[in-house]
Amino acid sequence: MVRAIAWRVAGVVPVLFLVTLVLFLLLRLAPGDAADLLVPDDASEAEILRIRERWGLDRPLLEQYFSFLLNLLKLDLGRSYRYGADVFELIASRVPATIELATLALLAASLIAIPLGILAALRKGTAVDGAVSVFAIAGVSTPTFWLGILLVLLFSAELHLLPSGGRLPYGVQLPERTGLHLVDAMLAGRFDLLGLIASQLILPVMTLAFSMVGIISRITRGAIIDVAQEEFITTSVAKGLTRGAIIRHHLLPNATVPITTILGLELGVLISGSIIVEVVFSWPGLGTLLYQSISVRDIPLVTGIVVTYTTLFILINVVIDVIYFIIDPRIRASQGA
Amino acid sequence: MQLRASLPVIAALALLNAGSAAPAQTKPAPLKTMTITATEPMTTDNPYGESAAPVYSLWCHTYGCLGRYDHTKKMPVGILAEKWEAIDPTTWRFTLRKGLKRHDGGPGPTSADVVHSLKRIRTDPESVQSSFIAMVDRIVPVDDHTFDIVTKAPAVNLVMALFDRFIVTSADLYAKHGREADKKFAVGWGPYKLEEYLADRRVAMRKNPDWTESDGSSTADSPDLVILQQMREPEQRINALLNGEVQVARLVPPQLVRRLENRPDVKILKTGGIEVMFLAFNNKMEPWTDVRLRRAVAYAVNRPLIIERLLGGYAQVQEGLVGPNQFCYTGPPERANAYDPAKSKALLAEAGYPNGGPEIDFYTAVGRYVSDRQVAEVVAQMLRQVGFKVKLHTPEYANFWADVRRGRSPFYYMGRGSIFDPSDSSGQLFGTGGSPRVQYSNPKFDELLSAQYKEQDPEKRCQIWRQINQVLIDDVPSHFMWTHNLVTGLRANVDMQVDSSGEFWLPDAKMK
Amino acid sequence: MTDLSDLQTNRTRPAGASALLRAQGVSKSFWGRTGLFRPRVENRALDDVSVTLDEGEILGLVGESGCGKSTFAKVMIGLEKADAGTLDLGGRRIFGPADRALPPAERGVQMVFQDPYGSLNPRMNVHSILAEGLRIRGGMSGAEMTAQVRRHLDLVGLGQDSLGKYPHQFSGGQRQRLCIARAIITNPRLLIADEAASALDVSVQMQILNLLLDLRERMGLAIIFISHDMAVIEYLCDRIAVMYRGRIVEQGLSADVLDRPRHPYTARLIAARPRVGRRRVHGLEPDVEQMEAPLAAGASRCVYVERCPRATEICRAQAPALIQAEGASYACFHPLDAPQD
Amino acid sequence: MRKSDFLNAKFIIGASCLLLILTLAIFGNVITGHDPQEQDLMSSLQPPGFSNGGYYLGTDHLGRDILARMASGARVSIVIATAIVLISGVFGVLYGALSGYWGGFRDIVLQKIVETFWAFPPILLALAILAFFGQSLANIIIALAIQRWIPYCRIARAQALVLRNREFVAASQIMGAGTGWVVTRHILPNLLSAAIVIATFSMAGAILAEASLSFLGLGVPPEIPTWGGMLAEGRSYVVGAWWIAVFPGLGIFFTVLGLNLLGDWLRDLLDPKAALNLR
């Protein structure tokens, strides 16, 4: 299994190479120059030239790319044009926020969607199924930004129940270990902070989760229905197992594989697609950082973030593989324990 | 990158309340905390690494700068400098305040620190501030607290150029720690101490107890703790203000102002701005070489209507570069480019387009200025009404700016920020050999511009400016539209002034 | 209708060049992994398989699932490439170590598959299905093609009204007829039927077997019929080759093999065949199926040793060579016609 | 409720939603006398009603007729969504079908490229394209299509991997069919129904994606009214002039709802397992 994971991780190399190459070409060929955007309006041409030289923007494209690759091998992503800071550190300071948001959103969506999906599948063709369907579609058809705006309007500006955005207010002492606030608070034994952290998380998580409920409940419903048609389910009925036992022991475990697949894919999509929610809620995550760094053509930062996304994406896939491995003895056998 | 000083638990609790919007709790020693929204990117902790008014303002509050322009009193006032005078056309003598203590208990600012600061502006590889000191030749220390600034040419506007921008940092600390000093020893002499700097997210400052204003006025009511919280989305700024998460919401766009109206816990503060919005022509690109067409554009645009109906009245029509909020404003110009579609049509016919045309490409920045895209849409429509065949482009800002800066945009709507003293910006924008954005060349303009630099008498200088402004109005190298009003939302317990630059001086702010 | 079957079964096989198909020493291994980075394991699907077949003859290739009989079909048809051995069909070398393997279309071999549901494209109508081979080959007008299609519909006993119908409108047996029509429309010299009747109801199975016999009579078509059912083989085939774990363990004329099986495995297959009116030989083994390890290349033992009631030391020590006997050849140290030690 | 009634309900509601939108797209401009582009600052932010100069659904901040813009927006949104679905669908299906049919090394290489696209944050690609080629209808379509072909590719590949082992493919190969022949006659027709189901869902997604791009300021040029653009612009007016955002929001909701219901219906219809098997 370790080998299988190693193999999977090794598979990331060509992908990373392609990603960086495409990215580099895109950013370098696109109009709009980082140097133009770094200096103030009234800067002279000489000033712009100086900046270009400083960041090596005057060197040939290939040379720039190769030095980037070389640095990447040393795990050095360079320095951000815009922030002047080490890209790796900048990203490290933002990644946990995005991961916390995406993971909780996925968790929330799963907790709602999977039971709904199961319910719809078990009551296939009834009004319950229809209601779940409509609820799911409502989630799918509401633009994320719109939902976010309305939620803030309602819960913050009017009802004053929840904060409108941001992660933690200033002055809250939370020693950062993982960067995931809920986890950090628990590690530090600051259970008093959990409510505060949760209050900050609730709206963005709800917004992000709502759109996923539809997809996940559909997939769950489909997976359960597929499994329910398998012969071994009939066998279990023939054995005289109770309905609950069949659902718990046979239906759900066998539906786990397709559901896990979609959850993994969704988490990947979430991590790279949470930009809008991060913008709406001023969430200091990777998405906003990417959005801003693109708009100022901060190439090292953009590249660094995309490399991070790609790596996270592959990691998620590895985790999914591990889950398959745990669930499914057939996969265990084919990959060698 | 983080300056996490330990904080009394009490503050954490106070903020916790603000954050969760629970009813205010009474605590033995309430800390007056003011959270202010920020939109400009706070990207680097290097005080010379960014060039934008809010960033200068931040460092002026913490490290301290030579002085600032007090928009209420309409005069420059010192911060670290207490006195300045021109001793000859190219030399200004400055005296630093004595008795200031560095936040870490170190000595007050000296001439050596000023010299060091100039050097950093010029040579720090991360510095992007060298433009505003372009006129400075050198700084000569006279004694510990006195130094002379020698300019390359006569520069009446030196003080205005340096004030609000020239950040003084400690030479000692930099000598000891180099660039690390900005991260770990971000201490200066200003009225606030920097407590936390999270790039692009949040800056926290605490009141410097040793600070006294140069005029001795009381700072007792000013906030103890000030947090600049980055919030780019206008909706969010409003929501946060209404929810009590922030006390000051800056840059409220006109369409959202109504959400603050008639709220007992919120007040609206309106300030005339100095960011001049204009329709710029590239005067060397067809068809804009023809002044008749430029004028036709100017007459076609109904500025008062746009201000009233689209901008909610939160803007002031601007004729020329020097409007009521600028330095040297001497009243309305003799001739202005008022809305007159008939005249516009006549000019078009005269220029050879009696039946509509020419086909023009019109670019606008998007999301950069107040309602920029919407304004451009209205302008395009108005131009069409007189006969222009307009194609409106809304490129992403980086591309827009790259094209504008390189002189590739023929016709565009944008703003020129913080024109208070119009000297430098007008040279750069409209002077012969200036930036290629406008490509305007008029010997008369150039001549007048260099004349005002040499004019020491403020009154006469402003008269020259009146002429310059008229040239710009008549020749329409760009058509000036308006300055937006800066609308700030304040919680009811906050009392403060926002300058026309959009900034504020925290020691003057009052909080209950 | 002349019944040629007696003639066929009584014919002695001329040795040598006149054979339609000569497969010699065909071997094929699959390389599987039990885990990444583990040494790959060779799994011999075909081990030194030699078979000959005359014009108009029906050869039954019999064996259980996984014995390699389908792999052999794929190798002959060109869908799999053999590792070693030669294949000659009608005097032409279609595969050999030094020769370019002929592409499937040029070999003159066609195939009918087991599953009548999976072997017809559900989105194509009968005309397109039957005409596909003609279209690919080209050089035929639309009218000619339709004529051919109609003729072959007749030949396999399907009505002309089927032309515009889709596969789902047919029963399993009718589909199998369509498959046969599709296979013979390009005039192959050899037809391989891979379990072509196993998935059908007994009544329909007999129809399909009879159709194959008809085609052999009318067109002189040579057929290799692959099955696990000895009864079907017995009914249909002139010659039988028994395959076990990639090897031919016994082959010969049907009557010889069936009446006097030498190899214990052959005997076992015969005993298992369902026959009405005769009681089956009960020889229940303690474990009817073992979990068998994949057979390594060059294993020097009899492939059947694990299940063979007659196995002795020698069977475990070396692989039996093919022994020629009257009417058949077999690979066994302890053939059933020899007294057991 | 029996299953078939339930299915029919899905079809009826789904089709009525789309019919409503189509009616709006076709007849919307007939009902209102206004031009969708026509600005009238003097009557900006008119609420909906019948006594406000014929602005039945009100006007936006520039005094443009919401109804006229809804109608044009419906057309544009439908065109955008259809184009995106067509481009991404055709490309993705072909790519996936070939990749799956070939298998082996070529499949690995092709799938690495897919992973690369998949790992890219979608917004980045859209932004890069819109930045590089400028904002136009065509570029929006390309920018969105480029991220949306992957689901088709995945399903097409998965199906092709199964189909290539089907016996009718083998039969075709034996008769000498080449890749082109097999893919066009045997693989593609058999994965079409799966692709159509994805297409209905994807079409809904495309409409939303366009709205999101507008929110980030990267939508279609301002002359072209789209629901996404209207919604994004209307967000500042949601308190006080709700109609600017609510109508396009409803438009999006009903279209997406309709498409999803039809997609569901189609999937249930095409699902072979759902059919009664009496053989």
Add this chain to the structure above:
Amino acid sequence: MAEPILSIDRLSIHVRAGGGVRLKIVDDISFDILPGQFFALIGESGSGKSMIARAIMRLMPDEVLDLRGEIRFGGHDLAHAGEELLRPLRGSEISMIFQEPMSSLDPLMTIERQLSEAVEAHGKRKGAAMRAHIIDLLTRVRFRNPEQIMRSYPHELSGGMRQRVMIASALINEPKLLIADEPTTALDVTIQAQVLDIIASLARDYGLAVLFISHDLSLVYENADEIAVLYGGMLMERGPARAIIEAPAHPYTSALLACVPRRRTGARQEGIEGAVPSVSDWPPGCRFAARCAWRQPQCTQHEIAFLDLPDRRVRCVAPLRESAPA
């Protein structure tokens, strides 16, 4: 004569087909199974045999609209019993094995868990006793190494082995009736014979009644006590196995027997002409008439009633007792 353990009385099954059409796929079937009897239900595709098997267990697909008639088992009418009555019977009193051994076992569970689950569901044994019982059963279905089998997952076993596991699972609670729905069809012929032998010998050992469903008369000949032949949802012939095989009375039974391939010594064996008619177009009268070599005009005119012969019942106007094909 002993009381029948299972008694099916005038059972009809209706299903819903596309377009709201209602089809009767099982038509008025009656038969009894005595304790310890090996009862073979023979029929080709579309004869409705699996539907009958599933009706007894009430494991029917959604399409089934209703059951008419009675299925009597142990004093209950299973055709109209509720879940709470059926569940304790399933796997305990009546158990069932299916055609596809590849998909009848849960791929994610070890064999041991799947077997013990069946025991636990009825709470008959626990702990070590249960384990010993499982090992005993696995030995009885002729696994040489039961403990290894218990640790295995289904994918590690061949089709025949899985089917034997299924048999073990079905017998684990010592039921009174075993329903085997074509349990050997998917297996190789050699394995088929053995699996059948295992079922038959275990049934003898346990005194178990077996309802064995197959399309192949030749397969069940040796083991069956009683045979019922089904065609187009109707019972065609029913009687003792030996009698039916040796002297079939219904032309269909006879034709089926003729379809078992034999050595071809002269003329070919003729199969049955045509195909099984599909449910939607069953003809009036005898459903086999169209394919029958002895067809007479009255065959298609009215419903054919059962004819009670001394040793069997047959649904034919002219049973093949004396007559021979023309």
